Amino acid sequence: MLIKALNLKVGDQLAEEDGFLWDVTEIIQETETTITVRLNSDFSSFKEHWRSRSGILKTFDKHRSLQGVSA
Structure with missing residues (x-):
């Protein structure tokens, strides 16, 4: 799942390339x-x-898309 950096919140999880x-x-x-x-x-x-x-x-730049899981 892609998460925009501007939407990050406590509890979200961000993935490295290896998962x-x-x-x-x-x-x-x-x-x-x-x-x-x-x-x-x-x-x-x-x-x-x-x-x-x-x-x-x-x-992070707020417009960057990050791989992760939203809480």
Whole structure:
């Protein structure tokens, strides 16, 4: 499924080319043209393990289409 970056929300999952999913755990900043989100991976079945880690920050152009799953 394609998701426009401008529609990203907490709980969405973004896919890498190999299908590995990253969870959007926080919206950090939005501007008129970009959105910055915190991404965490679910290596553990216990969500409190991966949500407590710092994850990675990723900035996307709001008009970019991303492969993923909407929450």
